[in-house]
Amino acid sequence: MSSKGSKKSRVGKSETAVLVFTTHGDIQVKNSRNPELTEEVEKYRIPEGMEIVSLNAVKPGVPNILPPKNVAPFIRIVRDKTAGFNDVTNKKEMKEMVKEIKKEIFELDDQPGEIAAEVNKKNTNYTDDEETMAYHHSSDAFLYGIRTYTGGIISNKEFLREDYLLYKKNYEGETAELKSYNWKLNLLKTNITTNEDLMDTLNPNAGKTRVAHMRKGYTITRLGNVIEELNKRGIKKVIIIDLTCSVIRKKQEGVTSRTERSIARHATPETPSVGGSKTICSKRGCSINKTRKRYKK
Numbered sequence: 598m599s600s601k602g603s604k605k606s607r608v609g610k611s612e613t614a615v616l617v618f619t620t621h622g623d624i625q626v627k628n629s630r631n632p633e634l635t636e637e638v639e640k641y642r643i644p645e646g647m648e649i650v651s652l653n654a655v656k657p658g659v660p661n662i663l664p665p666k667n668v669a670p671f672i673r674i675v676r677d678k679t680a681g682f683n684d685v686t687n688k689k690e691m692k693e694m695v696k697e698i699k700k701e702i703f704e705l706d707d708q709p710g711e712i713a714a715e716v717n718k719k720n721t722n723y724t725d726d727e728e729t730m731a732y733h734h735s736s737d738a739f740l741y742g743i744r745t746y747t748g749g750i751i752s753n754k755e756f757l758r759e760d761y762l763l764y765k766k767n768y769e770g771e772t773a774e775l776k777s778y779n780w781k782l783n784l785l786k787t788n789i790t791t792n793e794d795l796m797d798t799l800n801p802n803a804g805k806t807r808v809a810h811m812r813k814g815y816t817i818t819r820l821g822n823v824i825e826e827l828n829k830r831g832i833k834k835v836i837i838i839d840l841t842c843s844v845i846r847k848k849q850e851g852v853t854s855r856t857e858r859s860i861a862r863h864a865t866p867e868t869p870s871v872g873g874s875k876t877i878c879s880k881r882g883c884s885i886n887k888t889r890k891r892y893k894k
Contacts, residue, residue, distance in 0.1 A: 622841030641753035641821035
């Protein structure tokens with residue numbers, strides 16, 4: 598990888614940001630019976646001059662299966678490989694960093710092998726679930742696709758978090774906030790090293806009530822909102838590691854299998870072979886066995 602990105606940044610506020618998304622992901626699709634849904638995948642125009650390199654775990658129509666145990670190790674890889682990322686890092690060098698992240702995450706990701714083993718054992722929790730089988734049948738070439746942007750159009754992906762997932766019982770039996778990188782829009786680096794959760798930043802009142810751990814609701818943020826927040830902060834170079842799902846629900850009323858395939862092909866027209874996004878779990882519910890629901894992003 599080029600060493601140019603390791604040069605000292607210009608004096609003053611940094612213009613770089615590194616993000617890792619570990620929530621659910623969702624894309625709305627239109628059908629004539631529900632006018633609130635849009636016919637095409639909603640797009641967002643990236644501010645002029647902003648450079649983005651993204652790593653998307655899966656292609657359109659496929660969920661990502663991300664156990665909580667894998668999140669912290671993946672984030673350590675991202676931190677290590679972006680240590681030299683600064684204002685003088687160009688887009689080519691950003692892409693090389695992301696390629697290194699992809700290589701190490703791919704080697705560490707144990708889910709393709711574990712799912713294959715369960716499918717081979719004919720475990721019906723896996724073989725009877727269409728989304729899991731879509732993940733299983735995805736070739737390596739479509740896992741962890743890299744996309745680059747300099748301005749232009751990007752799919753305005755929706756990120757969702759079930760509020761109760763941020764909480765757990767402590768040793769005294771009281772509910773305490775879960776301190777981890779899971780179920781968050783993690784901002785790992787900007788002008789200072791940070792662990793900011795942009796889901797909380799953009800939804801300051803979500804999950805703050807006494808009964809937040811019992812709520813069945815969702816906190817929702819779109820990719821466009823995230824980019825706008827970074828732009829307001831003067832961020833011009835962004836690396837996004839998106840570990841969320843890319844499922845498009847053909848079982849949604851009015852959305853046929855043919856429509857789903859069309860959406861998948863055109864989700865990101867600039868790179869249709871590796872684009873797209875949707876969630877395994879959304880406000881419309883989950884189709885996966887509940888005992889495994891928490892693993893899917």
